[in-house]
Amino acid sequence: MEEATDRTYLSLFSTFFHEHYGKLHRYAFYKVKSAMVADEIVYNLFAELWQYKVSFVFTAQLRTYVYATTCDRCGWWLLLSPTAVPPVEMVQPMKLLSGSCRAIFLKNRTEEKGYRDIAGELGVSVTTVATQMGKALRLLHQCQVLLDAQQAVVIDEEEGGGLTLISSYLSGKASPEGAIVLDDWCAHCRENTQAFEEMARLWHQLQRNLPYRMTDSRLKWDQFCHSLHISHTDTRHDNV
Numbered sequence: 001m002e003e004a005t006d007r008t009y010l011s012l013f014s015t016f017f018h019e020h021y022g023k024l025h026r027y028a029f030y031k032v033k034s035a036m037v038a039d040e041i042v043y044n045l046f047a048e049l050w051q052y053k054v055s056f057v058f059t060a061q062l063r064t065y066v067y068a069t070t071c072d073r074c075g076w077w078l079l080l081s082p083t084a085v086p087p088v089e090m091v092q093p094m095k096l097l098s099g100s101c102r103a104i105f106l107k108n109r110t111e112e113k114g115y116r117d118i119a120g121e122l123g124v125s126v127t128t129v130a131t132q133m134g135k136a137l138r139l140l141h142q143c144q145v146l147l148d149a150q151q152a153v154v155i156d157e158e159e160g161g162g163l164t165l166i167s168s169y170l171s172g173k174a175s176p177e178g179a180i181v182l183d184d185w186c187a188h189c190r191e192n193t194q195a196f197e198e199m200a201r202l203w204h205q206l207q208r209n210l211p212y213r214m215t216d217s218r219l220k221w222d223q224f225c226h227s228l229h230i231s232h233t234d235t236r237h238d239n240v
Contacts, residue, residue, distance in 0.1 A: 009053065010230070014221065017046060020063065021217045024070050027179045029212055031074035031172040037081075039215070041073045043224070050228060067176035074172075091206050093143035097136055104129055105136040139202070146170065146203055166196055170203040 021042060028038035045066060094102060104122070107113045108129075113121070115129045122129075145167045162185065168174045169182050186193045204211045224230070 013050060016062065017221055017224070018217045020066060021046065021220055022215050023179075023183050024066060025215045026212060027067065027169075027174070028070050028074050030170055030174075031071070032077055033172070035212075035215075037077060038074075039220075041070060041077065043220075045069055045073070046224065047228065050230070063180065064176065067180055071176045071179075091208055093140050093147075093206070096139060096143065096202070096205055101132045101136050104132045108133060142199060142202055143206060146199070146206060162192075162195065163199070166199045167203075170200060 024042045024045070025035075025038050028041050029035055032038055032041070049066075097105060100122075104118055107118045107121070108115070115126050115133070119126045119129045142163065145163045148167070165174070165178060165182050165185070168178055174182065182196070186196050201211055
């Protein structure tokens with residue numbers, strides 16, 4: 001009976017691990033700005049869950065707990081660690097526009113030329129000018145939202161919609177509740193995931209660093225079982 005109970009717990013724990021390890025790692029990464037530190041924080045949390053055989057079932061209650069604990073431990077690390085990454089000087093958003101897009105934008109906004117005049121001067125169609133202006137305005141708006149989030153002390157995640165929530169998350173200021181809402185929003189449809197990934201790429205360009213790569217929860221599970229001497233039967237899980 002005890003062996004059956006252990007197998008049931010291992011199955012539930014494995015499912016919970018695969019569903020949440022990667023998302024918690026990403027949440028921690030954007031707070032501490034270090035993949036290695038994020039991995040240490042999240043790994044230790046799951047090791048404690050396994051060691052103490054958490055008494056409450058694998059439901060939203062446990063999900064709320066692991067997000068809140070991850071947030072708290074990231075905060076303590078930032079407060080106490082002498083190696084915490086200092087804020088970096090952000091890239092000027094205009095530098096992220098492509099050459100032709102930037103030229104069209106400047107001619108319109110700085111030289112105050114109309115679309116038809118710009119098209120004639122550059123030898124392109126008016127449609128091309130309009131398209132490039134749309135791209136420039138969209139990117140600059142996204143950059144401004146991200147820069148505002150970087151400078152803000154507190155962000156109201158319930159105001160401003162999806163962009164505000166994403167920028168709060170990427171700047172490391174998302175609350176546990178906000179991070180859960182964002183993860184659910186991304187999981188809702190592919191378009192939402194693509195919107196988040198687009199903003200994340202832009203954020204890393206502004207920060208002058210490489211994009212975050214989602215950790216492989218299957219590989220982490222194998223490492224976790226090996227290090228804690230957990231006997232398990234390999235089961236295929238999708239990396240989420």
